Amino acid sequence: MPAAADAVAAVKGGWPGVTDRASLDHPAINVPASDLLAVLRSLRDDHGFDMLADVSGVDWSVGVSPRFTVVYHVFSTARHDYVRVAADCADGASPEVPSATGLWPGADWHEREAYDMFGIRFAGHPDLRRILMWDEYPHFPLRKDFPLAGIETELPDADVVAETRTGAIAAPMMGGPFVAAPGQINLTEAEPRAKDESWSERRPKPGA
């Protein structure tokens, strides 16, 4: 059985668009979205990476091109080794990559989550709906241009809204966001707390 590095070398030989990707742990490759499914299939069938451990998205921020990247981790259950496969989405405005559900049925919910959080569409996905937020939610919360506190939005159930007159609000930050202090020996000091307590919802931020 070849090691993960050999599998990566073989894939790079087979698809000239595949390049090395900086990585601190497992071998990693950048793959053009057009070759993505073929590369994943080869890793699965020819190199024994039979388990899709994770599908996740990255937003490199507004104005960066390519803006979105989809990252796959494939795992070999025989050799206990990972390969990381990353595919950039060509279009930052409507990001899209082919769906891996044909190769691993387990990709279904991973891709739905990536769609829910980042708005990355997976072409060929059998049921690309939101998985965490409600279906009518208009935003993609893990995008860089989405505020941590959220955006005021109506809740989906009209009868409950009519009765309670409430909706999703921008969460009160009260001087937050609340950040832990890593590396702090004193655990009380390391507790998550607002770093800037000079302002809150009642006392506006000075100079803002």
Place this chain on the structure above:
Amino acid sequence: MVSANTELTYDSKIEGDIVVTRLDSAVNWIRSNSMWPMPMGLACCAIELMATGASRFDIARFGAEVMRFSPKQSDVMIVAGTVTYKMSSALRRIYDQMAEPKWVIAMGACASTGGMYRSYAVLQGVDRIVPVDVYVSGCPPRPEALLDALILLQKKVKKEPSFSKLFSA
């Protein structure tokens, strides 16, 4: 000198088989000593809620051990955990299905205010969608804190004009 407390309360030898009281307090006595919870366990607070129900803390001492998983049979909804916006309308529907009279305990920081989840996905306090009677602080609260909330709620129920309300409503 210690006297048996039977002499201080109802004594059938003296009073015969008659108890004199107000109907309000009789009804409230019944209500407050058999508050069946609707365990709305949504996060880690539910673990403490389970501990409250188990033998060490034994919520049965206060007549609230009958956790009803049907809202139609329960009196007090214990919202134990983080309420997401997606869950909030389901929670409101369950509350709507509970028969009157009904009460709500917001257990823990998340149910009371959204807690540490100042985020796009979490309801910032369950009192935004249902009326809350008792808030319990803690993350999560210890079972003693929940029992304290239950006792507070019992005190509140005992002061309600329960019978007269039947006719005014």
